[in-house]
Amino acid sequence: MKFHRWIAGWLFVPGLALGSGVVDEIAAHKHLGVASCASSVCHGATQAFKESNVMQNEFALWQEFDPHATKAYQALTGAEGQAIARKLGLGDATTAKVCLDCHADNVPADKRGEKFQIADGVGCEACHGGSELWISSHAEKSATHADNLAKGLYATEDPVKRAELCLSCHMGTPDRMITHRIMGAGHPRLAFELDTFTWLNPHYQIDADYIARKGDWNGVRDWAVGQGVAAANLLDVLLDERAGFQGIFPELVLFDCHACHKPMSAGKWAPRQGTGLGPGAVRLNDSNLVMFRLVLSVVDKAASERVLAQSRALHQSTLRDRAATLGAARALRDTLRAELPKVGAFDFGEATLSPILASVLTDAERGEFRDFAAAEQAAMAVQSVVVAFKNAGALDEARSKSLQTRVDALYATVDREDAYAMGPFVAALREVRAAAR
Ligand code: HEC
Ligand code: HEC
Ligand code: HEC
Ligand code: HEC
Structure with missing residues (x-):
């Protein structure tokens, strides 16, 4: 089984087989x-x-x-x-x-x-x-x-390899699953963003000798790659017969928690273009997919549109049958895997930061961040982009401060997941965008 999956991954894109690869490599x-x-x-x-x-x-x-x-x-x-x-x-x-x-x-x-x-x-x-x-x-x-x-030293400096490593515990893979049953027993929900988490408790510094030994560092690139690896990992788990399904249900941890966990009286339903689903549907947690589509809107426009179409096809196939769902998941995963190396090699220079913020806001304005998990990822994305602005020397002290105040206000709107409302989130995002111009 393991061997089979390894071969399958290897045939598609060498070096990008996700899941069991990293666990085996660490334990080699x-x-x-x-x-x-x-x-x-x-x-x-x-x-x-x-x-x-x-x-x-x-x-x-x-x-x-x-x-x-x-x-x-x-x-x-x-x-x-x-x-x-x-x-x-x-x-x-x-x-x-x-x-x-x-x-x-x-x-x-x-x-x-x-x-x-x-x-x-x-x-x-x-x-x-x-x-x-x-x-x-x-x-x-x-x-x-x-x-x-x-x-056998693991390449933690490589963003794809690092994302696979961190996500093997911070998201779960077919071999290391955090199931809805574990959540049901009281385990906290997992949320991860590569750039933010890499810098929360560092024991390393990026200085001249680091760059000479291991190459340059770019936080926005890490954010971007992290989203792609997480989105592909979601599909890997869904495609795994053992991990992706529990009895007559698909594994619920792959879905948006708040699609089910909210009061019946909430009356909050409204359409989302990114899913094309009607009311009363359990939605896959597509927060990383949404973010990676926004990444691609600056790296490869055509691929970004393909990801939107293929994501909608995946969402809608979940209402049809399992075979259609697996087929749609495979097609989307192939697109993501093909794009990951391009994203890893893309120069996320200063000129790309403003368009990224703009595309997050465009999605927000049309209601894509109705679901908490996507809004939470968007807040972490904005933080990474703003830090990159600062590191690039694009902001003086005063602007940097005023921007950070607005990012903090954005974070405050996703602080309590059970109380999340899209209106205040979008308003806070508009403020960040206005201050970043
Ligand atoms: C949660 C994962 C994790 C753990 C645990 C961890 N590291 Fe690291 N370590 C990293 C990451 C990520 C980097 C930065 C990327 C890189 O350069 O590899 C890093 C970088 C380093 C570096 C290189 C810095 C440079 O300038 O090249 C050293 C040395 C290091 N770690 C030592 C340790 C030691 C010793 C421990 C245990 C006490 C440890 N690490 C535990 C993830 C980890
Ligand atoms: C072997 C599993 C494992 C790996 C690999 C791993 N982590 Fe963790 N990490 C954990 C666990 C478990 C915790 C939770 C500790 C706690 O709060 O109880 C954690 C906590 C953290 C926290 C603190 C989160 C918070 O809310 O305060 C950060 C930040 C973090 N990890 C970053 C990383 C990064 C970055 C990587 C990859 C370089 C990584 N981790 C790799 C298991 C892992
Ligand atoms: C797929 C990896 C994974 C598995 C499997 C897993 N955990 Fe966790 N667990 C984590 C991570 C990552 C965190 C930290 C969440 C965060 O802060 O972002 C965590 C957090 C926790 C916490 C909260 C810790 C704190 O500091 O607040 C507890 C308790 C816990 N796990 C217990 C368990 C138990 C018991 C099991 C086995 C039934 C288990 N976990 C299985 C990854 C995992
Ligand atoms: C398809 C609907 C659905 C989705 C999606 C879903 N859950 Fe659940 N959840 C349930 C059901 C049903 C129960 C069982 C309630 C019971 O035992 O009465 C449950 C129970 C729980 C419980 C235990 C609650 C209690 O009263 O003890 C927790 C915690 C939980 N889910 C967390 C999550 C998290 C976190 C996610 C997203 C990663 C999630 N759920 C996604 C339907 C869902």
Whole structure:
């Protein structure tokens, strides 16, 4: 089954097979454990080293501030995590594979070195790959980044690879599913945006030597790529017979939560051009698809229109039958996969930022952000674009401040998902757009 899927992905676009690929790649070599990275002459310094390429205090930053160290495993020992596992009949959450897969570095027993501790949570090697082959050589003066990658270091700097990695826990893949049953037991809803999340608790800096070793960095590109990978991942899960369907229902976690979870008296229905669905339909959560379509409107106009047509076809096929749904999902996924490399290589320079904001607003004006999840993604998108404006030096201090105040006001309209209303969201978005001109 796994082999079959791998071959299928490989035949379409080499290097872009999503899902099980990243989990297998991270677990390809032995994980020696966080303690193996933490010596004070390695990554366990208390202060950043000035003469070194990397800060070398990564362990201290991770241990003290990073929720992957401070909260991920602890979520399973705490009362909330224990209750979720109990309701699902899983017993102790700290021994349940489904929980450990995302809340720790749950590689198989034969891939754990002597210092490996599952209770370390999402440790260095859960993101950087098993260090068995590169640990002794990667700090040598002669070691290049390419040498390290060849020995199994994971390419976290590559936005497509990074998105696949983060989403394997922050969205779920066919192999690591966060199901509606898990949500029903009380698990928080997952929401992720690559650029925003990459910079929430960083233990890295993009400086001249970084760019020399690994290439330049662009936050808008990361946002854009993250949307494409997430949209393709949604379709991968839907297309997976095991993960995409539960009995007579499709897996509900793939749908817009608020299509079902709102009071019957809300009376909020109105048409959305992006779906073409009538009232009373359960809608796929297309928030990442909507965003990726907006990305494509600046990268490849024709592809953006194709994504709109194919998304509408997918939404409407869900009311017909399973075969039509799978066919439409496959066609759309092929379009997304073909566009991802173009988006990754596109120069999101200053001139593209304003058109992106404009296209978000155009969609908003015609009612595309009726659903909370899409509005939430749009708010994170606007934040990434505004930060990129700032980093490009396009804003003086005063404009930068006034723009950020408006972005904060936009975030406030998506703060409480159960109280979300489209009107205030669109009004706040208009304010951001006006200030960015
Ligand atoms: C697909 C990956 C995935 C799976 C499977 C998963 N979780 Fe989570 N869980 C997450 C992520 C990611 C978050 C953080 C959400 C956020 O803040 O964005 C989280 C958050 C939580 C929280 C809230 C923690 C806090 O700090 O508020 C608890 C409790 C929890 N998970 C328990 C569990 C239990 C118990 C299981 C097994 C039944 C489980 N999770 C399965 C990814 C997963
Ligand atoms: C949640 C995933 C994640 C975890 C856990 C993690 N890292 Fe990272 N790390 C990243 C990302 C993303 C980057 C930035 C992209 C890049 O350059 O690879 C990075 C970059 C780095 C860099 C390179 C900075 C540079 O200038 O090239 C070092 C060194 C590093 N991490 C060490 C560690 C150590 C040590 C740990 C454990 C204490 C750790 N990381 C845990 C994701 C992670
Ligand atoms: C092995 C699974 C796993 C991987 C891989 C992973 N994360 Fe996480 N991440 C988690 C879990 C679990 C939590 C939740 C911790 C908690 O709050 O209980 C989390 C929390 C976070 C948070 C804090 C969210 C909040 O609401 O405060 C950020 C930011 C984050 N992750 C970013 C990333 C990024 C960026 C990547 C990819 C470079 C990544 N993560 C990869 C499992 C993972
Ligand atoms: C197709 C409709 C549908 C969709 C879409 C849907 N749910 Fe549900 N949800 C239900 C039903 C039905 C129940 C079971 C209610 C019961 O047990 O009485 C439920 C139960 C829940 C519960 C438990 C509520 C309780 O009273 O304990 C939570 C939490 C939940 N869903 C979260 C979500 C999240 C998060 C999403 C989106 C990722 C989502 N749901 C999408 C229909 C849906």
